[in-house]
Amino acid sequence: MSGLPVHTLNDGTTLPAIGFGTYPLKGEECVTAVQSAIEAGYRLIDTAVNYGNEGEVGEAIRRSGVPREELVVTSKLPGRAHAYDDAVASVRGSLDALGLDRIDLHLIHWPNPRVGRYVDAYRALVDLRAEGLVRTVGVSNFTEEHLLRVIDATGVTPAVNQVELHPYFPQVGMRAVHERLGIRTESWSPLGKRQAPFDEPPVAEAAERHGVTPGQVILRWQLQLGNVPVPKSATPERQRQNLDVLDFELADDEVAAITALGRPDGRLFDGDPDTHEEM
Ligand SMILES: NC(=O)C1=CN([C@@H]2O[C@H](COP(=O)(O)OP(=O)(O)OC[C@H]3O[C@@H](n4cnc5c(N)ncnc54)[C@H](OP(=O)(O)O)[C@@H]3O)[C@@H](O)[C@H]2O)C=CC1
Numbered sequence: 523m524s525g526l527p528v529h530t531l532n533d534g535t536t537l538p539a540i541g542f543g544t545y546p547l548k549g550e551e552c553v554t555a556v557q558s559a560i561e562a563g564y565r566l567i568d569t570a571v572n573y574g575n576e577g578e579v580g581e582a583i584r585r586s587g588v589p590r591e592e593l594v595v596t597s598k599l600p601g602r603a604h605a606y607d608d609a610v611a612s613v614r615g616s617l618d619a620l621g622l623d624r625i626d627l628h629l630i631h632w633p634n635p636r637v638g639r640y641v642d643a644y645r646a647l648v649d650l651r652a653e654g655l656v657r658t659v660g661v662s663n664f665t666e667e668h669l670l671r672v673i674d675a676t677g678v679t680p681a682v683n684q685v686e687l688h689p690y691f692p693q694v695g696m697r698a699v700h701e702r703l704g705i706r707t708e709s710w711s712p713l714g715k716r717q718a719p720f721d722e723p724p725v726a727e728a729a730e731r732h733g734v735t736p737g738q739v740i741l742r743w744q745l746q747l748g749n750v751p752v753p754k755s756a757t758p759e760r761q762r763q764n765l766d767v768l769d770f771e772l773a774d775d776e777v778a779a780i781t782a783l784g785r786p787d788g789r790l791f792d793g794d795p796d797t798h799e800e801m
């Protein structure tokens with residue numbers, strides 16, 4: 523086992539405190555990166571149909587030699603597969619591509635509210651859970667309204683909502699919604715990707731004080747807020763660094779100063795779930 527702390531989700535399953543993001547890795551670079559991530563200790567792997575790399579993730583898992591039950595494999599249903607039967611077919615396609623007989627956590631990638639079929643897609647995931655093909659049902663990029671609609675329709679609360687979350691977009695409101703509903707927050711682009719705020723004083727000064735890198739400060743901030751970050755790195759050294767965030771602790775005022783970097787226009791791109799359509 524990797525020794526990473528885990529969170530218990532609302533369905534009784536567990537999720538490692540940090541995961542590994544795989545977008546936009548492809549081909550042999552992806553296999554090598556996922557393999558080295560598993561070797562470094564990652565046990566939560568984040569892929570999606572739309573990343574076009576489920577095959578590579580499956581191959582890395584097989585090459586790793588790590589027992590299957592130690593890994594939490596996440597995939598995501600694309601917008602074009604929200605009709606019930608299409609969702610079932612998409613999950614079966616993901617299982618084939620991954621070479622697995624179960625996906626541990628399956629998310630609806632984006633709600634695509636203009637299409638208006640995310641409730642059908644959610645019903646399909648709930649039914650696939652009953653069949654044992656999906657272990658845990660979750661969503662991604664859902665607002666409070668989307669969450670309440672799927673809960674109301676099925677009586678099943680998503681275990682996870684994976685949302686854009688980094689210091690410039692700390693999602694204070696959605697984290698409170700998740701807390702109230704018993705949903706674990708996962709953070710995508712947890713470092714801030716191409717706009718990582720490594721030079722912002724609250725981050726840079728905390729790094730200096732604790733003798734760590736700015737990236738480690740941001741990931742530690744994520745952990746102390748209870749979020750599960752899924753940082754991507756193609757570099758083994760950074761992969762290890764991004765996991766090595768358990769041996770220091772930020773003070774409350776350091777956490778608050780990083781959260782205060784948030785700004786209304788802090789999203790990385792035009793990814794407002796109410797309007798962004800990703801098929
Ligand atoms: N559900 C959704 O809609 C979305 C989900 N995601 C998921 O989230 C994952 C992570 O998000 P992503 O957008 O990649 O953003 P991240 O915040 O993880 O940033 C990744 C970038 O940061 C670099 N990096 C990684 N570690 C460090 C470090 N310690 N110091 C400096 N630079 C570093 C990487 O470069 P290098 O590889 O060269 O190290 C890469 O360029 C994705 O891979 C995907 O799995 C992402 C977007 C949307």
Ligand SMILES: O=C(O)C(=O)[C@@H](O)[C@H](O)C(=O)CO
Binds near residue numbers: 545570791800
């Ligand atoms: O990486 C993901 O999961 C996405 O949803 C991306 O496609 C994201 O929307 C993006 O990078 C768009 O430029």
